[in-house]
Amino acid sequence: MTIEDLIAELQNKLAELRKFARENGRDVSAEIAELEEKVARISWGPRAWEQVKLARHPSRPTTLDYLDLLMDDFYELHGDRLYGDDKAIVGGLAKFEGRTVAVVGHQKGRNPAENHACRYGMAGPAGYRKAARIMGLGDRFGLPIITFIDTPGAYPGIEAEERNIGGAIADSIYNMLRLRTPVVVAVIGEGGSGGALAIGVGDRVLMLENAYYSVISPEGCAAILWGDRGRAPEAAAALRLTAPDLLDLGVIDEVVQEPAGGAHTAPKAAARNLREALLRHLDELRAVVPGELVNQRRRRFRGMGICEGAVETMRLRNGE
Amino acid sequence: MKISWFRRQQYVQVKLDQRGEQGALWVKCAGCGDLVFRERVREKHGVCPRCGAYFFLTAQERISLLVDEDSFVDVSRPIVAADPLGFTDCRPYLERLKEAQDRTGLPNETVVGRARMGNTPVVLAVTDFRFIGGSMGSVMGEQLSCAMDIAAQELSPFVLVSSTGGARMQEGIFSLMQMVKTAAARRDLERACVPFVSVMTYPTTGGVFASIASLGDVAIAEKGALIGFAGRRVIEQTTGERLPSDFQTEAFAFDHGIVDRVVERTKLREELIRVLSFFPVGRSP
Numbered sequence: 001m002t003i004e005d006l007i008a009e010l011q012n013k014l015a016e017l018r019k020f021a022r023e024n025g026r027d028v029s030a031e032i033a034e035l036e037e038k039v040a041r042i043s044w045g046p047r048a049w050e051q052v053k054l055a056r057h058p059s060r061p062t063t064l065d066y067l068d069l070l071m072d073d074f075y076e077l078h079g080d081r082l083y084g085d086d087k088a089i090v091g092g093l094a095k096f097e098g099r100t101v102a103v104v105g106h107q108k109g110r111n112p113a114e115n116h117a118c119r120y121g122m123a124g125p126a127g128y129r130k131a132a133r134i135m136g137l138g139d140r141f142g143l144p145i146i147t148f149i150d151t152p153g154a155y156p157g158i159e160a161e162e163r164n165i166g167g168a169i170a171d172s173i174y175n176m177l178r179l180r181t182p183v184v185v186a187v188i189g190e191g192g193s194g195g196a197l198a199i200g201v202g203d204r205v206l207m208l209e210n211a212y213y214s215v216i217s218p219e220g221c222a223a224i225l226w227g228d229r230g231r232a233p234e235a236a237a238a239l240r241l242t243a244p245d246l247l248d249l250g251v252i253d254e255v256v257q258e259p260a261g262g263a264h265t266a267p268k269a270a271a272r273n274l275r276e277a278l279l280r281h282l283d284e285l286r287a288v289v290p291g292e293l294v295n296q297r298r299r300r301f302r303g304m305g306i307c308e309g310a311v312e313t314m315r316l317r318n319g320e
Numbered sequence: 321m322k323i324s325w326f327r328r329q330q331y332v333q334v335k336l337d338q339r340g341e342q343g344a345l346w347v348k349c350a351g352c353g354d355l356v357f358r359e360r361v362r363e364k365h366g367v368c369p370r371c372g373a374y375f376f377l378t379a380q381e382r383i384s385l386l387v388d389e390d391s392f393v394d395v396s397r398p399i400v401a402a403d404p405l406g407f408t409d410c411r412p413y414l415e416r417l418k419e420a421q422d423r424t425g426l427p428n429e430t431v432v433g434r435a436r437m438g439n440t441p442v443v444l445a446v447t448d449f450r451f452i453g454g455s456m457g458s459v460m461g462e463q464l465s466c467a468m469d470i471a472a473q474e475l476s477p478f479v480l481v482s483s484t485g486g487a488r489m490q491e492g493i494f495s496l497m498q499m500v501k502t503a504a505a506r507r508d509l510e511r512a513c514v515p516f517v518s519v520m521t522y523p524t525t526g527g528v529f530a531s532i533a534s535l536g537d538v539a540i541a542e543k544g545a546l547i548g549f550a551g552r553r554v555i556e557q558t559t560g561e562r563l564p565s566d567f568q569t570e571a572f573a574f575d576h577g578i579v580d581r582v583v584e585r586t587k588l589r590e591e592l593i594r595v596l597s598f599f600p601v602g603r604s605p
């Protein structure tokens with residue numbers, strides 16, 4: 001059954017229910033509300049999937065595009081000082097509105113050759129270690145840190161595992177929880193799982209309108225839970241990975257508007273909106289004393305998660 | 321360390337505690353194929369008496385393997401998983417949860433408590449793989465964070481024994497955020513100068529491996545463990561690479577410097593007592 005069929009079927013049920021209520025004078029508003037919510041959720045599917053496709057659009061602006069558009073100067077730094085230089089993560093020092101900042105971001109590449117060299121922004125351990133190094137540099141000199149997230153996920157490969165990609169991600173998260181300077185994160189395209197989060201521990205997390213941020217790719221989720229990668233659009237909707245969803249869930253702070261049709265249709269307009277938001281948040285954070293900033297950041301993430309409060313809930317659920 | 325063909329089958333997924341199997345006297349070991357006496361397997365902490373293959377341990381069995389007799393006091397928070405996204409795939413998440421609760425008799429996948437090991441007070445956290453793959457959602461994040469808070473407050477070493485596939489997809493972005501939440505709690509543990517020993521068993525993968533499990537002061541792999549970030553299938557599909565036969569085994573993790581030591585299950589308790597004996601506990605530095 002396609003999503004359209006399912007929606008049509010639910011609409012029919014809704015109509016029947018309304019008719020039944022009219023004819024029998026019964027109050028079925030709760031049932032109607034539930035069905036309506038279900039219809040809304042399912043019809044959100046295709047839209048969520050559209051957004052995922054926009055987030056992956058081949059001509060969508062990359063981190064380096066935004067650095068070109070936002071920064072007066074960008075001095076790129078290379079290498080993790082341990083093993084190599086991962087092109088899937090770029091970073092360095094930049095001048096933003098007259099101030100020096102440290103910047104780090106995933107880089108997908110702007111043409112097929114670059115895509116290949118950057119592995120579409122799928123960073124390995126060297127990339128995350130470079131990121132931690134540059135953020136540490138920013139911290140030492142009291143520079144605000146801006147990160148740009150745009151990755152399908154960390155690179156899944158033998159060498160990445162041999163060099164402990166899991167440990168590199170954990171260390172990068174842990175590192176960001178000690179930085180004493182303001183950290184603003186912008187999800188500009190794909191926010192794919194741990195590989196995205198590794199540079200996503202910020203005092204503020206912004207998301208471009210058509211970006212997504214998720215614990216797992218819709219395809220991966222569909223493959224595991226539905227047993228069919230083709231169900232990715234449904235998984236995309238169920239995961240609630242769009243920018244408005246995440247704002248609603250309280251995980252991000254702001255949705256940055258994109259020009260109609262997506263950031264790739266007018267990169268300068270997208271960059272203008274992003275610049276305004278970054279400036280505003282950095283200004284707010286500059287007012288907080290450094291030690292307090294670290295505490296606030298830790299508290300922010302300590303507070304994330306939703307559980308049922310008491311064992312009673314479980315007993316009720318189990319019908320005891 | 322030599323890799324034998326037989327390691328692949330070292331872990332045998334026999335659910336010792338499942339209802340309906342309760343009465344069965346014999347279980348089949350996938351390591352040697354023999355029928356072995358269930359009670360003997362239990363007595364030997366899930367080690368096959370014939371071939372030495374490891375069966376899955378429940379959280380309770382894991383705890384009794386490790387702690388001084390009768391020393392464990394459960395301090396789990398009275399919370400259970402919510403369904404923050406209203407998640408439904410082929411089945412509603414709430415239904416999967418209830419099924420897991422009924423089948424395991426546990427309210428959630430994480431058990432935390434105060435205990436003693438060789439008379440040293442510790443805070444111990446154990447995840448149970450039977451409960452939705454021991455995956456980390458908001459509940460595990462909260463239980464582990466609270467356990468670390470207690471350890472920091474009481475200056476008791478923190479021991480985490482992981483058996484988990486990674487993030488709980490059904491909780492979406494909230495499950496991802498638990499990676500940061502647990503890391504934030506670990507920062508407080510560091511501030512209190514309390515040692516943290518991370519024990520990785522079969523399996524310790526995905527989001528848990530890429531966060532709290534990798535942040536121990538000492539990392540110990542149980543023999544037969546599976547340790548890594550990305551799944552085999554994803555790697556094969558993305559790269560087309562042929563994976564080495566020992567890929568993501570405990571020996572692989574050891575050879576690549578990912579864990580400090582590899583320990584047999586029956587020696588794990590002695591190992592923990594010994595390693596903890598080296599740590600000064602307290603806020604001195």
Ligand SMILES: [Zn+2]
Nearest residue numbers: 349352368371
């Ligand atoms: Zn056997």
